[in-house]
Amino acid sequence: MRALAYTAMVGRPELGDRVVLNASALLKGLGTGGLAFVVAVPDRLPADPPPSEGHIVKARYTPQQQMFLAVDEQDSPHHATLREADSLDGMPVVVADLHSALPAVVAGVRLARPDARVAYVMTDGGALPIAFSRAVAGLKDAGWLAETVTVGQAFGGDHEAVSLHSGLLAARHVVDADVVVVAQGPGNVGTGTPWGYSGVAAADALHAVHVLGGTGIASLRVSGADPRPRHRGISHHSTTAYGKALLSPALVPVPAPGLQAAQAPEPMHEPEPAHEPAGDPVTGVGRRGDELYALVREQARDLAESSRAELEVVEVGTDGVLDALRGSPVGLSTMGRSLDEDPAPFVAAAVAGILAAERAD
The missing domain is CATH 3.40.1190 (UDP-N-acetylmuramoyl-L-alanine:D-glutamate ligase)
Structure with missing residues (x-):
């Protein structure tokens, strides 16, 4: 099946890789979320992301949560403006x-x-x-x-x-x-x-x-x-x-x-x-x-x-x-x-x- 990988989260899968898929919505035939998604490439994990000043967590409390520098947070160069x-x-x-x-x-x-x-x-x-x-x-x-x-x-x-x-x-x-x-x-x-x-x-x-x-x-x-x-x-x-x-x-x-x-x-x-x-x-x-x-x-x-x-x-x-x-x-x-x-x-x-x-x- 076709699957989508967000490479910033799981790395870039290559031919022959074993992957963990979430195919729940696809198997139900849904339009919203109706794709297979790569959850992990367990045998070849991506490198840790470089250190960042941001501390705003999105997709919070899920295994795929991400941390970003938000435009409105204290470390942002735009904090004073906002x-x-x-x-x-x-x-x-x-x-x-x-x-x-x-x-x-x-x-x-x-x-x-x-x-x-x-x-x-x-x-x-x-x-x-x-x-x-x-x-x-x-x-x-x-x-x-x-x-x-x-x-x-x-x-x-x-x-x-x-x-x-x-x-x-x-x-x-x-x-x-x-x-x-x-x-x-x-x-x-x-x-x-x-x-x-x-x-x-x-x-x-x-x-x-x-x-x-x-x-x-x-x-x-x-x-x-x-x-x-x-x-x-x-x-x-x-x-x-x-x-x-x-x-x-x-x-x-x-x-x-x-x-x-x-x-x-x-x-x-x-x-x-x-x-x-x-x-x-x-x-x-x-x-x-x-x-x-x-x-x-x-x-x-x-x-x-x-x-x-x-x-x-x-x-x-x-x-x-x-x-x-x-x-x-x-x-x-x-x-x-x-x-x-x-x-x-x-x-x-x-x-x-x-x-x-x-x-x-």
Whole structure:
């Protein structure tokens, strides 16, 4: 079977090595955690790591716990900055519940403001090692992400932070970001119950943004092709997080075809020709897409009226958005569907990025 080894933890396995595997999630056929992982190469252990000043332990009290120098701890060169920092100064922060939204949000930011400095703050609701995300690696290689911050039990970013709050402050005052995207790592856990899914933490992230004086932007989870009715249009995950769990103000961007939008930048690779997909009545492209986005806007207004929080629905134009998404340096896929198979989730995430870029200093 295929297995993944985090070489910083277990060393680099070689052909013929005997390895200890954790294959529990793989054997259950799960998507989240559904790989075999190398726990150890027992006959050839890696060298001890070099001494480090850091003392912040992540993946705590597990055999694979790691120790890092966190951006906010006493030995950090940024400790004095973060000891005094207590405000995001209005910085726009896009919060999404799925990791797959990240490249689409960044594409939207770059469509409206190509020179924006974007930071990614990864929470610990999904994968804990940021190294698991090929999207993050590709976005950084392309220069689309300036730096990353891993918070809570997540680890491996350009900066480590103990809490989401200090991670956000680091993105502002250490990374000097114009826009921040907050989302869990790859792997979303859901149980089919209203509250039993990891994305509900999007509300907590928006609370942190509000407490720190940032501009919270709630990216909607949207689909035009998901066979489950509860995820068509605006997903019930978004209506729960933003309609029931959220208590602080936030902006809710919705796609509005026909409104003026920024021009798309030159694509990173040759874009695929646009076409009108057949079969699905609400695919997110052309006339059928207009119908879907009209439904999304109506659902968003209903969400704002019923939410405990003060939500402002903001219509954002979609001119150039599909071209910007096709120019992404990393593949776009969510719930096993590509951009062509279900454009709606990526368009909804991209307009959140556009709004953030428009609200940045």
